[in-house]
Amino acid sequence: MKQFLVALLAGALFGAGLAFSGMADPARVQGFLDLFGHWDPTLAFVMGGAMIPMAVAWLIQRRLDKPFADAHFSLPGTSLIDRKLVIGAILFGTGWGISGLCPGPGLADLAINPLPALAFVIALLAGMIMHRVTS
Amino acid sequence: MLSAFPHAMPVEGLIGGLMIGVAAALMLLGLGRIAGVSGLAARATGIADGGAPRGIALAFVIGLPLGALIISSLAGGIETRFPPSIIPLLIGGLLVGYGTRLGSGCTSGHGVCGMSRLSPRSLIATAIFMASGFVTVALMRAGGLL
Numbered sequence: 001m002k003q004f005l006v007a008l009l010a011g012a013l014f015g016a017g018l019a020f021s022g023m024a025d026p027a028r029v030q031g032f033l034d035l036f037g038h039w040d041p042t043l044a045f046v047m048g049g050a051m052i053p054m055a056v057a058w059l060i061q062r063r064l065d066k067p068f069a070d071a072h073f074s075l076p077g078t079s080l081i082d083r084k085l086v087i088g089a090i091l092f093g094t095g096w097g098i099s100g101l102c103p104g105p106g107l108a109d110l111a112i113n114p115l116p117a118l119a120f121v122i123a124l125l126a127g128m129i130m131h132r133v134t135s
Numbered sequence: 136m137l138s139a140f141p142h143a144m145p146v147e148g149l150i151g152g153l154m155i156g157v158a159a160a161l162m163l164l165g166l167g168r169i170a171g172v173s174g175l176a177a178r179a180t181g182i183a184d185g186g187a188p189r190g191i192a193l194a195f196v197i198g199l200p201l202g203a204l205i206i207s208s209l210a211g212g213i214e215t216r217f218p219p220s221i222i223p224l225l226i227g228g229l230l231v232g233y234g235t236r237l238g239s240g241c242t243s244g245h246g247v248c249g250m251s252r253l254s255p256r257s258l259i260a261t262a263i264f265m266a267s268g269f270v271t272v273a274l275m276r277a278g279g280l281l
Contacts, residue, residue: 006165007191011198012205014158014170014243019206019213021151022144027216030281031142033265033272037281041140042148047246049152050159054251057160067167074167074187076239078254088238089245089260091230093267097275099218099227102242103172103235104199106228109215111200112207116217120228127232128173128182135237 006069015108021046024108026100033097095127159247166191171244172199173235183236238264 022028022042031040066072096102101109101120109117137143162170168187177183178192186192207213218224235241238260240249245264249257275281 011195012202015202017154045148053156091234093264095230097271123228
């Protein structure tokens with residue numbers, strides 16, 4: 001129950017941050033990627049802002065034996081750079097540019113602009129299923 | 136605020152970014168996990184077998200739109216300018232879904248969590264998906280699609 005509430009709170013704060021920062025607006029995200037148009041640097045401020053608490057959190061994490069609401073840390077490796085990583089990032093960036101959406105804003109927008117957000121999220125899940133059945 | 140970029144929202148961006156960072160820190164220090172939205176969405180829907188317990192993933196994924204709704208309600212609505220046609224949403228969604236699973240992460244997992252960890256894997260992934268996004272939008276602009 002405690003873990004469920006921590007995750008719910010983290011998700012809500014994440015979604016609130018996306019909405020507050022303008023990142024729930026696909027045209028604004030696409031504006032950041034539009035170097036040859038009316039470039040909008042807002043996304044860089046969002047990334048920079050998010051780095052600050054997380055940089056502190058990683059420093060704290062090193063000194064902890066376990067997280068405060070779970071038995072152990074379950075963190076991915078940091079060094080594997082393979083074809084899958086590179087091709088996956090290229091495909092993701094292409095879809096991000098085409099739509100102005102990545103998974104977080106797509107899910108957050110389900111509550112704000114449900115119809116187009118749902119179209120994106122259904123396609124997102126279909127893409128994830130395609131990966132699962134082909135790998 | 137930024138005279139060269141009249142549409143930019145640097146203050147809102149920074150504050151919203153801090154909120155996102157605190158949310159990711161809560162996942163890391165509270166549950167020992169990366170706040171990667173693509174992975175959590177795949178886990179919550181049962182598309183992925185490994186990773187976070189399904190209840191945790193589901194709670195995070197349910198929280199996302201709730202938090203956005205709270206801000207939108209307090210602000211009297213926020214701008215969400217989607218592409219005018221459903222086609223870019225469907226093509227974009229398919230590519231984002233497939234690509235984030237193949238590359239094990241998106242803007243949140245590799246971008247926010249991995250870059251702040253100075254993970255070489257995430258730094259490379261973020262540089263590539265950013266570059267890929269820049270090129271895609273430049274090609275769309277050159278092709279008259281923007």
